[in-house]
Amino acid sequence: MSFRSLKEIIKQCDEQQKPFWKVVLEEDMEERMVTAEESMAKMEQLYQAMKNADASYEKSLKSASNLVGGDGERMNRAILENKTLSGPFIGEVIAKALKMGESNACMKKIVAAPTAGSCGVIPAVLLSYEEKYHATMQQMIEALYVASGIGEVIAARAFLAGAAGGCQAEIGSASAMAAGALAFLNGGGQESIAHAAAMSLKNLLGLVCDTVGGLVEVPCVKRNVVGAVNAIASADMAVAGIRSQIPPDEVIDAMREIGEALPRSLRETGEGGLAATPTGQEIMNRLFRE
Amino acid sequence: MYGDACFFNDSILTKVIYREAVKAMNVFDIMGPIMVGPSSSHTAGAVKIGFTARQLLREEIKYVKLSLHGSFLATGKGHGTDKALIAGLLGMKPDDERIPYSFQYAEEQGLVFEFAGIELRNAHPNSVLIKLEGVKGNQLEIVASSIGGGAIMINKIDGVEADVCACYPTLIVNNVDKPGHVSLVTSVLSQKAVNIATMRIYRDKRGGNAVMIIECDQEVPLEVIDLLRKAEGVMRVTYLSMEEKNEF
Numbered sequence: 259m260s261f262r263s264l265k266e267i268i269k270q271c272d273e274q275q276k277p278f279w280k281v282v283l284e285e286d287m288e289e290r291m292v293t294a295e296e297s298m299a300k301m302e303q304l305y306q307a308m309k310n311a312d313a314s315y316e317k318s319l320k321s322a323s324n325l326v327g328g329d330g331e332r333m334n335r336a337i338l339e340n341k342t343l344s345g346p347f348i349g350e351v352i353a354k355a356l357k358m359g360e361s362n363a364c365m366k367k368i369v370a371a372p373t374a375g376s377c378g379v380i381p382a383v384l385l386s387y388e389e390k391y392h393a394t395m396q397q398m399i400e401a402l403y404v405a406s407g408i409g410e411v412i413a414a415r416a417f418l419a420g421a422a423g424g425c426q427a428e429i430g431s432a433s434a435m436a437a438g439a440l441a442f443l444n445g446g447g448q449e450s451i452a453h454a455a456a457m458s459l460k461n462l463l464g465l466v467c468d469t470v471g472g473l474v475e476v477p478c479v480k481r482n483v484v485g486a487v488n489a490i491a492s493a494d495m496a497v498a499g500i501r502s503q504i505p506p507d508e509v510i511d512a513m514r515e516i517g518e519a520l521p522r523s524l525r526e527t528g529e530g531g532l533a534a535t536p537t538g539q540e541i542m543n544r545l546f547r548e
Numbered sequence: 549m550y551g552d553a554c555f556f557n558d559s560i561l562t563k564v565i566y567r568e569a570v571k572a573m574n575v576f577d578i579m580g581p582i583m584v585g586p587s588s589s590h591t592a593g594a595v596k597i598g599f600t601a602r603q604l605l606r607e608e609i610k611y612v613k614l615s616l617h618g619s620f621l622a623t624g625k626g627h628g629t630d631k632a633l634i635a636g637l638l639g640m641k642p643d644d645e646r647i648p649y650s651f652q653y654a655e656e657q658g659l660v661f662e663f664a665g666i667e668l669r670n671a672h673p674n675s676v677l678i679k680l681e682g683v684k685g686n687q688l689e690i691v692a693s694s695i696g697g698g699a700i701m702i703n704k705i706d707g708v709e710a711d712v713c714a715c716y717p718t719l720i721v722n723n724v725d726k727p728g729h730v731s732l733v734t735s736v737l738s739q740k741a742v743n744i745a746t747m748r749i750y751r752d753k754r755g756g757n758a759v760m761i762i763e764c765d766q767e768v769p770l771e772v773i774d775l776l777r778k779a780e781g782v783m784r785v786t787y788l789s790m791e792e793k794n795e796f
Binding site: 260282285286289290297300301303304307321322323361362363364365366367368369370371372373374375377402403405406407409410413414418419421422471472473474475528545546548 | 645698
């Protein structure tokens with residue numbers, strides 16, 4: 259059975275004296291009746307696919323609606339020209355998140371993590387971390403198991419789809435998963451992992467899904483940036499020993515409650531919020547005429 | 549566990565769910581799949597619908613008419629749903645980088661397609677009605693929907709309710725409602741050590757037209773399908789294989 263609470267994962271870590279990632283790996287081995295090698299080979303494929311997607315970004319591509327494309331390149335240029343306030347590491351994270359979001363909108367191959375709309379968050383922080391700290395493939399795979407374990411709990415207690423729970427369910431979940439993975443990579447134990455995820459999700463509670471024209475473009479691409487940068491801040495807080503005053507599982511339950519209370523117009527219908535602005539409407543009308 | 553269906557006398561059944569296979573969320577339902585963007589429901593799911601339609605027809609497609617419903621109609625173009633459906637009909641998978649160019653491939657391979665809008669009754673927002681004609685002249689009509697995260701449902705096959713998830717090898721038998729057909733099917737499957745995951749039976753009236761939808765844990769051997777096709781009272785046997793063939 260898949261995990262229904264972070265508490266349950268932490269309990270297993272404590273009782274069996276095992277790291278977070280290993281508990282998640284062993285659950286997969288049991289669930290799908292595979293060996294550790296088989297499971298980890300599949301996870302490595304996903305990480306490799308994230309790397310390939312990042313490397314094959316095409317700066318000249320535009321999405322079918324013409325709303326998205328080229329921003330990753332703009333950000334890269336700003337980093338090279340030393341123009342960013344956030345510095346080279348965060349700058350790289352921002353650029354990678356934009357690039358992946360844009361590649362997705364332009365029908366390139368990506369890894370849904372956990373969804374296609376939020377596919378930029380996890381690779382942005384993990385690939386940037388690997389580059390900066392020269393981490394091994396083994397470490398990166400372990401980090402992906404940490405992220406997946408958090409995602410499993412969110413899927414079991416709440417939801418991962420914007421149509422079900424708004425953007426908080428997509429970017430919020432991706433950010434929580436990324437935060438836990440980063441806390442792990444930066445030396446955090448199971449408590450830090452869970453609290454990094456909790457703080458990250460808390461910061462994005464209430465975020466609505468108001469896609470212009472119903473497309474995975476505006477504001478999705480840039481929301482990947484906020485998910486990634488929020489994950490870094492939350493992981494840093496958690497490893498510093500800062501804790502969420504609301505326990506992690508209760509934060510996830512709050513996300514569900516908020517998602518269920520969101521009106522339909524703010525759950526991936528392209529009817530409310532940014533989609534309902536005069537410019538959003540104009541774009542939608544143009545798309546429909548074409 | 550095969551053969552559990554034999555406890556029942558099929559003449560008294562109208563609609564029975566023997567065993568529901570519930571798919572638990574595993575690590576790789578959260579992380580992944582590797583897919584061409586931008587949307588798991590409107591793009592990856594659409595490819596899977598096309599691919600499944602092709603698997604059901606079991607031959608190369610000559611002509612197809614696709615009628616888009618709901619959100620597929622409203623936002624399909626921006627999500628590449630049209631290209632994704634055609635890509636699947638050509639045998640591509642959701643991670644195939646040729647998906648954006650599927651219309652060109654269709655032209656090269658002589659697949660003629662036509663899109664339309666439709667208002668389907670009681671359908672999921674992401675639904676499509678597909679009418680197919682194969683190179684050997686076989687025809688098929690399905691209603692399918694993309695239900696989220698790349699998962700799909702084949703709701704109707706040739707006008708008959710099916711609700712098949714296309715995640716198991718699936719056998720669909722149309723027969724005359726008479727005693728013996730359920731036990732015939734379950735016994736030939738058990739002889740070939742094919743385990744039944746789920747089984748549903750519908751009929752329009754007593755002694756009328758019946759349909760059996762059987763999702764299996766293993767592939768059903770072709771000889772079983774041939775045997776069933778020849779059986780008395782069996783009008784049609786459709787089989788959805790999970791073996792991914794690119795050519796027929």
